[in-house]
Amino acid sequence: MGSGSLPGCRQVRVKAHRPVVGRVKTLRLKREARRWYVIVVTEQQPVPQPATGREIGLDVGVARFAATSDGEVVANPRFLAAIVSELAAAQRGVTRCRPGSGNRRRARRRLAKLHRTLANQRRDFHHQTARKLIDTCDVIAVEDLAITNMTRSASGTVQAPGRNVAAKAGLNRSILDAGWGQFLAILLAKAEGAGRRVVKVNPRDTSIICCRCGARCARPRQDTVLCPVHGGMDADLNGACNILTRAGLGSGRAA
Numbered sequence: 001m002g003s004g005s006l007p008g009c010r011q012v013r014v015k016a017h018r019p020v021v022g023r024v025k026t027l028r029l030k031r032e033a034r035r036w037y038v039i040v041v042t043e044q045q046p047v048p049q050p051a052t053g054r055e056i057g058l059d060v061g062v063a064r065f066a067a068t069s070d071g072e073v074v075a076n077p078r079f080l081a082a083i084v085s086e087l088a089a090a091q092r093g094v095t096r097c098r099p100g101s102g103n104r105r106r107a108r109r110r111l112a113k114l115h116r117t118l119a120n121q122r123r124d125f126h127h128q129t130a131r132k133l134i135d136t137c138d139v140i141a142v143e144d145l146a147i148t149n150m151t152r153s154a155s156g157t158v159q160a161p162g163r164n165v166a167a168k169a170g171l172n173r174s175i176l177d178a179g180w181g182q183f184l185a186i187l188l189a190k191a192e193g194a195g196r197r198v199v200k201v202n203p204r205d206t207s208i209i210c211c212r213c214g215a216r217c218a219r220p221r222q223d224t225v226l227c228p229v230h231g232g233m234d235a236d237l238n239g240a241c242n243i244l245t246r247a248g249l250g251s252g253r254a255a
């Protein structure tokens with residue numbers, strides 16, 4: 001807890017989620033449901049971190065949060081599964097109550113609180129994950145999200161299931177989808193602050209071509225690709241390697 005004053009306001013107490021680092025540029029107040037937030041934008045001179053010699057491709061998954069081209073797996077956080085069922089229950093609670101009733105209002109508040117909790121936990125997870133990657137990598141190649149969103153299909157085909165095919169409900173999927181954009185924004189900001197490089201590549205076919213020979217693979221399961229030459233491979237790892245190669249990094253085949 002800290003405290004401060006704003007023009008026209010009394011002294012207010014604030015709960016700081018993260019320490020404020022750098023020179024403060026702007027302060028913004030935002031109201032969400034019944035809570036107020038202070039959004040602090042700061043300016044920081046980049047502090048270049050020492051070179052690590054590590055360059056990776058990073059691929060987003062569904063069963064996993066992400067995988068790196070050198071074999072590191074970032075698992076989905078445990079809170080995700082737990083909160084998805086809680087959210088579903090809270091959503092049912094809202095629809096069961098009569099519109100305009102007090103119960104309905106309370107149920108909606110409960111639901112909003114869960115969404116807030118999820119958003120906070122997810123953001124913390126994104127900050128921690130991005131921090132680890134920035135500390136251990138010089139260059140990180142990722143799919144260009146703007147292009148990804150345009151091209152990737154929600155359903156896919158039997159041969160090449162879309163990456164969005166979530167194992168569970170649409171709720172689960174929307175939670176994961178919302179997460180990746182925020183994570184990339186956090187990763188980019190931290191990269192800038194640390195003098196690291198993030199390279200965005202065209203995501204076309206990165207999930208379905210073999211990273212060793214470029215042949216088109218079959219995808220018998222969501223987590224496996226099958227190259228006619230090289231056989232079965234982990235789908236996320238293969239994707240991450242393709243992303244690395246496409247960024248002109250690593251020793252792989254030029255894609």
Ligand SMILES: [Zn+2]
Nearest residue numbers: 210213227230
């Ligand atoms: Zn191959």
